[in-house]
Amino acid sequence: MANSLIYIVDDEETIRKLLEHTVTKRWGFEARAFASGEACLDALIDDPDLVLLDIMMEGISGVDTLREARKRKPDLPVIMLSAQGSMEVAIESLKLGASDYFSKPIDFPKLEIAIRNALQLRQVSREMSQLKERIQHDVQFENIVSTSGEMQEVFRLVSKVKNSDIPVLVMGESGTGKELISRAIHFNSDRKDAPFVVVNCASIPHELLESELFGHEKGAFTGAYQRRIGRFEQAHQGTIFLDEIGEMDLALQAKLLRVIQTKEFQRVGGNDTIISDVRLVSATNRDIREEVRQKRFREDLYFRIAAFPIVVPPLRQRKSDILVLAEHFLKLFGQASGKTLRFSREALRLLYDYPWPGNVRELENVIQRGVVMTDGKEITPGDLPVALQTFLAPASASSIPFVESETGVVPLERVKETAIRNALKVTGGNIAEAALRLKLGRATLYRLMKKYKIEM
Incomplete structure (x- = not known):
């Protein structure tokens, strides 16, 4: 963050020079100063990391400069400065996407904190975007390492089902890459920009799995000190991946069946009905049909989750x-x-x-x-x-x-x-x-x- 470039935009030369001196000499950032919104917008091509922007200026106003800057660079943090102290202007600026708002005379210690927080948030946002791009790159069909005909058939099935909301059951031995195939379904689909939420049904105790999936209200059980959003809620408009679904107990299977049928559920201890638009992908390393025959897995749930089965062959x-x-x-x-x-x-x-x-x-x-x-x-x-x-x-x-x-x-x-x-x-x-x-x-x-x- 020390090398971050900050644009200072103010038509008052005294304020502009004071800000530039403080930003560079005291806080250690790089800075460029502009006397107008037009000059700042022309210089956005140099990709600043943050803008300190006065609201009341000759020519294009600070609010209009903010609006145009956000169009050109949606992730650019902009902190507004104003001698008016108007609450209406502050609210309008924040609605347009300003990171913060300061009245003049400026509280410099608080401004420094706001700048550092905004820069850190932008860095985290960029890292998250890069991570998401890398994940999406890794699960593209051409980037999954395989030359076998068996896996090409798996890819063909994934390509067929990716944009459908039909429930998918990925079956295969442990270590065959069932989660990778499930991610490929999501990140090659129309839902790729929405969450991909993973739940490992084998790693969560049976008595806690319902709360994990559907959330709970404060006081629903001992230790429920606050409301918790469940994984189905988190996955709204995206994909929920239920890994090792064969480990789920029969009581919870019945509730899951109803959720799949109605797309509605209640949090544990709650009365409000929650609607969640999710795409369901499940996986198991068990012989799920044998589990059905042995009455360890509900037959009606099996037919629901296995509407589109994909079998990942073992490496041998x-x-x-x-x-x-x-x-x-x-x-x-x-x-x-x-x-x-x-x-x-x-x-x-x-x-x-x-x-x-x-x-x-x-x-x-x-x-x-x-x-x-x-x-x-x-x-x-x-x-x-x-x-x-x-x-x-x-x-x-x-x-x-x-x-x-x-x-x-x-x-x-x-x-x-x-x-x-x-x-x-x-x-x-x-x-x-x-x-x-x-x-x-x-x-x-x-x-x-x-x-x-x-x-x-």
């Missing part, structure tokens, strides 16, 4: 994406770490053959770890987690390439090490499960892994 079923994604993550994390890296042939083979039970999320974490672990220019199998390192090891003891002694006896330590590596491979690196199958305590397994230099 789209092998052509594995190396493309791996190279993408390698470039991403390499740049962040200041490294230029490549994969060894053995590492690429390992990445391609591994079944990826954690899907894209697991692959991303593996590549990030590899970038951290490697000391050279190449990521090798040794830089990858033990679950991948042991994947190529054959499962049967008879096929394990032991180094035998001169007597033909397999070294016991080698047998132990290979058994541990194989157990970790079979269990996908799950320490607790591997220890159980090896009939060892977890502490013992950790100790042996350290002994044999087996890293996770």
Whole structure:
């Protein structure tokens, strides 16, 4: 903010010079002074960060200058100054978008605070706009990394449904990118400028989820010290994304069904009916139809939320994406770490053959770890987690390439090490499960892994 450029507009030379001196010498900003609104408007091309604008001036008035400046630069903060002290003028200026209003003689300490607050608010607003642009860029179809035919079909479905209000259910295993697809639906739709509100139904206790979704009134329950706006209200005219909807209990499912049908609800403890225009996108990693058969999920709600189902295939079923994604993550994390890296042939083979039970999320974490672990220019199998390192090891003891002694006896330590590596491979690196199958305590397994230099 210290280098912020402030325009000072006042037809009184004494006031203009006083303001310029204070803004530059005392407060440390850059400043340019103008004697008329016309001169200020002509100089807006140089993109000032804030304008101090007198209201009563010869020629174009301060109010008219404000109106024109806001047309040209809607996010430009303008603080109005006036010797009149008229409440009507102050209200009109604020209605036109002025950040603040000060009467002359000016209270300089308060003016400094107002300037710094306005500049900070503009900076935050710009950062939010940049973040939104980056998110929208990332979820454009051409920027989602995939070459497989299976994912192209997913993109085709997203393209078909994006501008419809039909409820969408995105299904797939954990880590396949269900939220990314849901964001793509929203940010490629007509609702992209409205909120995209995420609710993870699995991470919120059942007794609190209703309040989270629909809000509550003050005093509705113990601890409700003030009114709270729910996520459906926050998502008005946008999209609400209910992640892991299969975790929702049956009682709340009934209320959600009614909200979907009527687009109306009441806050917990409230009587007022609230109307919210939202687009519903849900996601689950469960077999939701089996949940319906087992009476754990309402059939009528299932038919409502699954009007347009999209299935995101697991990574093992789209092998052509594995190396493309791996190279993408390698470039991403390499740049962040200041490294230029490549994969060894053995590492690429390992990445391609591994079944990826954690899907894209697991692959991303593996590549990030590899970038951290490697000391050279190449990521090798040794830089990858033990679950991948042991994947190529054959499962049967008879096929394990032991180094035998001169007597033909397999070294016991080698047998132990290979058994541990194989157990970790079979269990996908799950320490607790591997220890159980090896009939060892977890502490013992950790100790042996350290002994044999087996890293996770």
